[in-house]
Amino acid sequence: MERKSFQLGDIVQMKKPHPCGTNEMEIIRMGMDIRIKCTGCQHSVLIPRAKFEKNLKKVIRSADNTVENN
Ligand SMILES: [Zn+2]
Secondary structure, rough: OOOOOOOOOOEEEOOOOOOOOOOOEEEEOOOOOOEEEEEOOOOOEEEEEEHHHHHEEEEEHHHHHHOOOO
């Protein structure tokens, strides 16, 4: 099975869209729990890491790739 990798600052897509209709979340805190912020309405939620990994669909934009346009 494919292992999902993610890090602080990544923009991720979850399996279920946020109630506001946006399906892009930014990882703003990582630890035992992960805090993600909706890029549409700026609402943030704290969810257990296991649940986050289960609900993660894909990483849309990795924070690692931000310097590639230089
Ligand atoms: Zn939202």
